[in-house]
Amino acid sequence: MPTEKPYQHVPAAPTNPKASRSTPAKTFDVADLYSGPVADVRPSADGSQPLDEKLRQAYFWIVNYAIISPHYDIEYHEGPHQTFTLGDLKSKVNLPSGQSYSSFVLLPLLNFAVRKRCLLVGGPGRGKTQSAILMAILGGYSIKDVKRGMQHGQPQMTISDLLGNPLPADLVNAQKMEDIRISWRQWLSMRVKIIDEYNRIPTRTQSALLTLMADNYAEILDHIYECPESAWYLTANDEVGGGTYQVIEALRDRIDIVVKALSFNTRFLPELLTRVEENFRPEDIVPQQIIFTEAEIDRMNQGILDVEVPAPIRRRFEFFASQFEFLETAADQLEYKTKDTAKLAGADLHQLAMQDTGKDKVKDIGSQTRNGLSVRALMTALTFVKAMSYFRGDPDVDLEDLRQIIPFVLHDKLVPDLDSPFFEAPGHAIYRTDKIGWIRKLFDLACAEYDRLNLDKDDPVAELEAEFAKGLEGVSEPEVRARLTKIERLLNDWSKGRKFYGHMFDDVLKLKYLHQRYTNYLRWLTYK
Amino acid sequence: MPSPIIGSFAQILAENRSRFNSKFAAARRYDPKLDAAAFGDHVRSVVAPLVEAVDRENPATTAEAAEALYDLSLDLIAQEFLGPNSRYPYVADGWRVLLPRLPRFIAESPRQFVGSVTNALYNLSATPGARPHEWAASLLDLAEICSDAETLLKAGQVAAWRAGLAHFRTGALELCQTLEPRIARAALGLSPTDENPPIEAMIKSLLADPWLPPIYADEHPSKDLRLEIVARVGAFRGFGGLFLTPPVVTSADGQFYVSDGQRHWLLTADIFGATLHRADETPRRRDAKPPLPFQIEKDGKVACRSWTRSFPELENFKSAAANETTLAVTSPLSHAVYLIALVSL
Numbered sequence: 114m115p116t117e118k119p120y121q122h123v124p125a126a127p128t129n130p131k132a133s134r135s136t137p138a139k140t141f142d143v144a145d146l147y148s149g150p151v152a153d154v155r156p157s158a159d160g161s162q163p164l165d166e167k168l169r170q171a172y173f174w175i176v177n178y179a180i181i182s183p184h185y186d187i188e189y190h191e192g193p194h195q196t197f198t199l200g201d202l203k204s205k206v207n208l209p210s211g212q213s214y215s216s217f218v219l220l221p222l223l224n225f226a227v228r229k230r231c232l233l234v235g236g237p238g239r240g241k242t243q244s245a246i247l248m249a250i251l252g253g254y255s256i257k258d259v260k261r262g263m264q265h266g267q268p269q270m271t272i273s274d275l276l277g278n279p280l281p282a283d284l285v286n287a288q289k290m291e292d293i294r295i296s297w298r299q300w301l302s303m304r305v306k307i308i309d310e311y312n313r314i315p316t317r318t319q320s321a322l323l324t325l326m327a328d329n330y331a332e333i334l335d336h337i338y339e340c341p342e343s344a345w346y347l348t349a350n351d352e353v354g355g356g357t358y359q360v361i362e363a364l365r366d367r368i369d370i371v372v373k374a375l376s377f378n379t380r381f382l383p384e385l386l387t388r389v390e391e392n393f394r395p396e397d398i399v400p401q402q403i404i405f406t407e408a409e410i411d412r413m414n415q416g417i418l419d420v421e422v423p424a425p426i427r428r429r430f431e432f433f434a435s436q437f438e439f440l441e442t443a444a445d446q447l448e449y450k451t452k453d454t455a456k457l458a459g460a461d462l463h464q465l466a467m468q469d470t471g472k473d474k475v476k477d478i479g480s481q482t483r484n485g486l487s488v489r490a491l492m493t494a495l496t497f498v499k500a501m502s503y504f505r506g507d508p509d510v511d512l513e514d515l516r517q518i519i520p521f522v523l524h525d526k527l528v529p530d531l532d533s534p535f536f537e538a539p540g541h542a543i544y545r546t547d548k549i550g551w552i553r554k555l556f557d558l559a560c561a562e563y564d565r566l567n568l569d570k571d572d573p574v575a576e577l578e579a580e581f582a583k584g585l586e587g588v589s590e591p592e593v594r595a596r597l598t599k600i601e602r603l604l605n606d607w608s609k610g611r612k613f614y615g616h617m618f619d620d621v622l623k624l625k626y627l628h629q630r631y632t633n634y635l636r637w638l639t640y641k
Numbered sequence: 642m643p644s645p646i647i648g649s650f651a652q653i654l655a656e657n658r659s660r661f662n663s664k665f666a667a668a669r670r671y672d673p674k675l676d677a678a679a680f681g682d683h684v685r686s687v688v689a690p691l692v693e694a695v696d697r698e699n700p701a702t703t704a705e706a707a708e709a710l711y712d713l714s715l716d717l718i719a720q721e722f723l724g725p726n727s728r729y730p731y732v733a734d735g736w737r738v739l740l741p742r743l744p745r746f747i748a749e750s751p752r753q754f755v756g757s758v759t760n761a762l763y764n765l766s767a768t769p770g771a772r773p774h775e776w777a778a779s780l781l782d783l784a785e786i787c788s789d790a791e792t793l794l795k796a797g798q799v800a801a802w803r804a805g806l807a808h809f810r811t812g813a814l815e816l817c818q819t820l821e822p823r824i825a826r827a828a829l830g831l832s833p834t835d836e837n838p839p840i841e842a843m844i845k846s847l848l849a850d851p852w853l854p855p856i857y858a859d860e861h862p863s864k865d866l867r868l869e870i871v872a873r874v875g876a877f878r879g880f881g882g883l884f885l886t887p888p889v890v891t892s893a894d895g896q897f898y899v900s901d902g903q904r905h906w907l908l909t910a911d912i913f914g915a916t917l918h919r920a921d922e923t924p925r926r927r928d929a930k931p932p933l934p935f936q937i938e939k940d941g942k943v944a945c946r947s948w949t950r951s952f953p954e955l956e957n958f959k960s961a962a963a964n965e966t967t968l969a970v971t972s973p974l975s976h977a978v979y980l981i982a983l984v985s986l
Contacts, residue, residue: 146806148764398664
């Protein structure tokens with residue numbers, strides 16, 4: 114933590130010089146007259162400030178002044194870095210050689226930028242609510258508005274408490290439902306929504322919250338209130354649903370990213386002492402220049418969506434994601450050989466998974482989970498990965514962005530099969546409790562397998578996809594037949610192998626899809 | 642004894658007492674030198690009159706202005722730009738003298754406007770040879786005819802060029818083309834009410850000749866010209882300059898580079914001043930000698946087209962370089978760079 118920086122000093126741009134989007138001035142710019150000790154008053158060419166820079170300034174202001182979170186658990190390296198091991202269990206400590214970040218601050222901030230749903234979990238008094246409040250203030254709300262708008266989960270919370278009430282006079286006088294006016298709760302209109310201790314909300318009220326979170330509208334007596342695009346922050350003391358009420362699965366599934374409040378480092382007790390003595394409240398002193406307007410958030414969101422995912426990175430993500438859904442023993446027909454089939458049938462998934470299919474259960478990445486990844490989970494992962502690259506000022510996603518973000522996005526999406534032989538392997542027991550580490554390990558294993566299969570250079574399915582993506586217009590009959598033969602030959606080659614892994618499942622289905630498209634086209638060609 | 646804070650500002654401070662105290666406490670945490678008494682004095686003697694002026698101008702913006710001025714003060718006093726330890730007297734003067742006369746513009750956008758003026762005064766103060774007091778006076782004149790803060794700040798950029806920031810010359814002249822002609826004229830130091838010649842023609846003339854005063858920019862090229870030493874730039878480091886040894890000057894792409902053997906600078910100069918900017922190195926590619934109009938002989942005789950003149954101080958010159966409008970010469974006996982140009986008599 115800094116010791117010399119003055120109050121409200123928003124870190125000067127560029128905060129990540131290597132990654133800065135703005136090219137350094139090659140000629141003198143008269144606008145530089147207004148650059149100086151007061152930050153962020155210099156006008157830019159289009160009157161706007163680069164928002165990735167503003168986002169980074171917000172991050173550094175929070176870690177420097179607001180939240181004592183000296184953890185750099187999102188590690189980036191630029192070149193070689195030092196690693197040390199401590200203790201009998203060889204606990205590793207990496208000294209990152211690149212700009213690294215605290216997940217507890219960075220991920221809520223990325224959630225703010227992409228307007229998704231973030232769950233902050235951890236023991237009481239670790240700054241979860243504080244972090245959520247700061248995000249709302251970055252969204253331009255006053256402390257009063259934030260406190261008024263924050264919903265506190267409690268066992269007596271009703272749907273009316275959450276959404277609003279019909280006006281009593283209208284209830285008496287109305288002749289029809291449309292005549293009943295609803296007094297909607299103010300917080301519904303906010304662009305940053307905070308639900309404190311969401312696992313203390315009664316199940317029935319959770320259902321109303323689900324509609325709100327999932328579909329972004331509230332409903333009372335046939336009246337609909339459309340909410341604006343919002344960033345959500347939910348807090349819970351216990352991530353496994355140990356609150357007053359069990360969190361319904363559909364609601365948990367709507368959480369896009371899970372952030373853990375890490376423990377307080379006692380070496381920073383003097384900081385805490387000063388705060389106590391001086392009654393210091395960071396939310397009181399958020400600098401104006403890191404507060405985002407609605408238009409800026411919209412613009413930032415668009416900027417994030419514009420970040421490119423290069424094909425080789427996308428392929429690695431596809432390969433990783435393809436590992437989990439496949440369950441060879443779940444069905445007879447290929448398309449149904451999924452964990453979802455087994456789950457819907459109420460079968461013992463672990464028993465089915467352990468049936469001998471000739472695969473090495475430790476090496477088969479798919480055997481470590483009880484489920485696959487939903488479309489929503491994949492979309493969320495891509496959004497947050499783009500946000501991470503945007504935050505770092507990169508126009509394209511790189512592999513490390515993916516590696517760092519995936520564990521937090523898939524935290525509640527991938528359910529480990531703790532009985533899997535993987536967790537029995539030496540050194541792997543630790544992953545039973547460390548879900549972030551486990552998912553990162555899964556990704557590393559998938560990448561290693563991807564490299565072993567040399568898929569960057571030799572990916573016949575990708576070649577067939579590329580060929581197909583050029584369109585069928587003008588493709589001759591002999592060419593179609595040749596392509597069909599190519600697909601059949603590839604499947605024939607694969608059928609000689611004895612093991613059928615998750616990534617092959619998606620590849621085989623893709624080949625079947627291509628085969629069917631070519632077959633239909635061939636039928637049309639011959640008819641014509 | 643300073644007068645107590647009264648009126649709206651006193652009320653704002655009272656209503657937000659804990660927050661303002663919290664801000665001060667946070668500032669002092671990171672800068673233990675921050676003196677409560679000095680800060681209090683600054684709030685009373687500098688911030689309060691500013692807030693009162695804004696309150697008289699537009700009471701609806703008083704609270705926002707108070708907040709912005711308080712925050713900026715904390716930041717700037719902590720960095721010793723304001724307060725008793727200020728290293729930049731023109732910045733402190735700007736807060737005491739200039740800003741209280743511009744409440745209309747502060748009310749419009751407190752942080753943006755006060756921050757911009759502060760930064761401009763800082764840049765002018767930090768540039769050797771620049772004239773912050775002249776800029777402040779220009780800004781007050783321009784405030785009379787500018788309708789809003791954005792326009793005033795743009796006009797202020799042009800005024801800054803005229804106050805000695807020669808490196809802003811091209812940008813300032815381009816900016817003039819985006820301003821209303823009367824404001825552009827005023828920013829150039831001319832009468833805003835004149836209509837001839839058109840501003841575009843004036844800017845074209847000024848862009849072509851860095852030694853042409855704006856007041857002559859409406860005249861046809863004069864035949865009554867004379868070669869003059871238009872500027873002496875730089876000095877020995879021991880006397881507050883930049884150069885350790887008599888420098889060497891070169892040119893590349895029409896720009897002058899100066900080196901004292903250890904360090905290198907880019908030199909920009911025009912009728913309003915000259916500035917030196919650190920460069921990584923002197924570019925290797927030099928401008929081809931002809932067809933530049935200047936020539937200098939060992940006896941210090943300078944020729945430009947049909948004009949010639951001898952300069953005794955340039956006898957046995959050490960180095961010379963030229964562009965279309967200026968000859969730069971250094972002498973083994975001086976730490977200055979001499980700039981020679983054709984100017985109207």
